[in-house]
Amino acid sequence: MKSHLDDLSIFVAVARAGGFREAAKSGTRSASSLSEAIRRLESQLGVRLLNRTTRHVSPTEAGQGLLERLSPALKEVEAALDVVNIYKDRPAGTLRLNVPVNVARNILPQIVPPFLAAYPEIKLEIMAQTGLIDLLAEGFDAGIRYDERLEQDMIAVPIGPRTQQFALGASKTYLDRKGHPQHPRDLLDHDCIVHRFSGGGPQGWELEKDGESVVVMPEGPLVIRSGGAADLAVRSAIAGTGVIALFRDWLDPIFATGELEPILQEWWPTFSGPYLYYPGRRLVPAPLRAFVDFIKTQTFEFRQPPL
Known part of the structure; x- marks a missing residue:
């Protein structure tokens, strides 16, 4: 039974990593031993679990079904074994x-x-x-x-922090060229750096002041997806591409250097912090x-x- 559980754990690790070498990097076993464990598991179950190419592996339909059911179950096993940690x-x-x-x-x-x-x-x-x-x-x-x-x-x-704030900014060269917006609606005439959630549409900018709330759907030449591309958005804003809206704690140091100038500060929205x-x-x-x-x-x- 232990050997079977070990092979199942290896299957989950390889499927998540997308390859034997990638999975081996985060563990103590070699890529060849991981491959042998998968072959042994497939032989025991009588079905192929992974499609293999020279550069990548991906679950078969059977493998995907097993992965979806197995991942939570193995987490429960780990959690049960973890009980000894209290001692x-x-x-x-x-x-x-x-x-x-x-x-x-x-x-x-x-x-x-x-x-x-x-x-x-x-x-x-x-x-x-x-x-x-x-x-x-x-x-x-x-x-x-x-x-x-x-x-x-x-x-x-x-x-x-229990409260955070979104900030808006742009470079001096951009503002000299396009002018300073005085109201959120003015952003409709500006080049904006658009944020889009993965699998969704552009994210609107909800700005507020003295009880008034305005939602602006920004448009511009650069659209970024959620994730590490935020750094690209910041560097592009500094280079004069357009107006950026981002967490204030991200932009404050850049405002301090003068690489970006804050705009519409009185409209910056405040929201609750993360959990x-x-x-x-x-x-x-x-x-x-x-x-x-x-x-x-x-x-x-x-x-x-x-x-």
Whole structure:
């Protein structure tokens, strides 16, 4: 039975990594031993689980069905075995988090180093992406999202600043060329850097002032998808491509250098900060329990200097 579980775990690891070499990089087994385990599992089950090419592997229809059912089950096995951690002096193990790019860039750097210093036997793995996912199916212990994007039936714990703000800015060269907008509606006559969620349409800019709310659908020559392309958007705005709207804690340092100038400051919207969330209907792994306790008891200082 143990051998069978080992092979099933290897199947999940290879399917997620998209290849034997990629899976081997994050473990202690060679690519050839992983390939042999998959062949053994396929022989036992009597069905092909992975399509193989020289550069990539992907689940077959049977393999995809097994992966979808198996991933949560293996997480439950890991969580059950993790119960013994409560008898250790220090929690140990791996904590896997899925977080938005902004959180990874601007919030976690103030949390992760002291947490790892306090729990040296915990290994932290972080995937930064913006789209919604199935935590258990993707192999994560917890995620971080904003309240309007939280999954249902999840336990949510505040993490980081409790309020944040969106800011708008543009370079001096762009504003000298196109003029300074005085009202959100003026943005319709400007080149804007458009943000589009994966699988969705452009994201509107909802601006507010003294109880008045205005939603602007920006248009412009550059459209970015959620994720790491935000850095490209920032550099493009600095180069004069157009107006950018982004988290203020991301843009404040750039405003300070003068590479971008803030615009429409009185209209910048404020919203609630992010939450750590995880399934409530399962055992909580010791590393996650330690992380939750840590963020509940620690006070972090998030400065947003006035403009």
